[in-house]
Amino acid sequence: RIVYVNGEYLPEENAKVSVFDRGFLFADGVYEVTSVLGGKLIDFAGHAKRLQRSLDELDMPAPDAMGDLLEIHRELLARNEIEDGLVYLQITRGAAADRDFAFPGDDVKPTLVLFTQSKPGLADSPAAKVGIKVISIEDIRWGRRDIKTVQLLYPSMGKMMAKKAGADDAWMIEDGFVTEGTSNNAYIVTGNKIVTRHLGNEILHGITRAAVLRFAREAQMEVEERAFTIDEAKEADEAFITSASTFVMPVVNIDGTDLGDATPGPVAARLREIYLDESRKTAV
Numbered sequence: 001r002i003v004y005v006n007g008e009y010l011p012e013e014n015a016k017v018s019v020f021d022r023g024f025l026f027a028d029g030v031y032e033v034t035s036v037l038g039g040k041l042i043d044f045a046g047h048a049k050r051l052q053r054s055l056d057e058l059d060m061p062a063p064d065a066m067g068d069l070l071e072i073h074r075e076l077l078a079r080n081e082i083e084d085g086l087v088y089l090q091i092t093r094g095a096a097a098d099r100d101f102a103f104p105g106d107d108v109k110p111t112l113v114l115f116t117q118s119k120p121g122l123a124d125s126p127a128a129k130v131g132i133k134v135i136s137i138e139d140i141r142w143g144r145r146d147i148k149t150v151q152l153l154y155p156s157m158g159k160m161m162a163k164k165a166g167a168d169d170a171w172m173i174e175d176g177f178v179t180e181g182t183s184n185n186a187y188i189v190t191g192n193k194i195v196t197r198h199l200g201n202e203i204l205h206g207i208t209r210a211a212v213l214r215f216a217r218e219a220q221m222e223v224e225e226r227a228f229t230i231d232e233a234k235e236a237d238e239a240f241i242t243s244a245s246t247f248v249m250p251v252v253n254i255d256g257t258d259l260g261d262a263t264p265g266p267v268a269a270r271l272r273e274i275y276l277d278e279s280r281k282t283a284v
């Protein structure tokens with residue numbers, strides 16, 4: 001695989017990042033994952049905009065190549081012959097001379113890394129036909145989940161807790177309300193109304209979430225952005241998650257409780273179809 005590191009396209013075995021890189025030492029980095037269907041990037045503009053916001057919120061300098069990100073994504077897709085898959089992008093605050101909690105000065109340049117992941121048939125995932133199971137866990141992450149940082153240890157632990165429990169993912173609970181999944185936004189459907197948590201510092205502002213809510217409203221579906229409890233979710237007609245890598249994915253079981261007949265519901269199925277159709281049209 002050919003990867004991109006600070007201006008160079010290299011075979012992955014030749015790519016290097018310093019042991020003093022602040023991404024490595026302090027999780028002082030931000031990232032984006034953009035999906036690729038038919039060789040084209042889904043919602044590239046949305047991801048680029050959120051990336052800039054993450055940098056701004058952390059006072060992290062943008063790399064010189066910030067204006068060339070689309071070109072770099074395309075070059076990597078071409079060099080790795082990706083039809084369906086993902087592009088992972090990470091920016092860290094770079095490698096300072098020594099390990100120091102304080103941010104380094106302007107002389108230290110940010111580190112920019114991108115790589116591709118080939119996932120043939122990404123949009124035809126078998127999981128979308130049967131749905132996934134989630135468990136609920138406490139949300140003990142930091143208070144700025146709206147910033148897409150590489151500080152992902154607790155979400156990784158949550159995924160492992162889910163696996164151990166025989167489930168696919170975990171929904172996190174704070175003050176009695178669902179925040180989001182370990183790597184996705186969470187939704188329930190009750191009587192044709194789509195409910196998902198309102199935006200704030202408590203959740204990542206999903207690019208897929210924004211698109212799905214827009215398409216839902218355009219299709220005259222009712223949307224309510226508010227917090228919901230896990231008990232409300234267990235009583236719901238349907239549930240689903242969204243993310244760049246899973247698009248719209250039905251949830252059929254929460255903490256061992258089946259939703260309806262434990263098959264993907266019509267609203268989730270329809271939204272998945274609309275999302276895939278519409279976002280393919282604007283892919284670049």
Ligand code: PMP
Pocket residue numbers: 033180181182183184185203204205206207208209242243244245
């Ligand atoms: N929430 C969290 C915590 C995530 O990690 C992600 C995916 N990175 C999402 C939501 C979904 O965001 P997006 O639709 O932009 O992939």
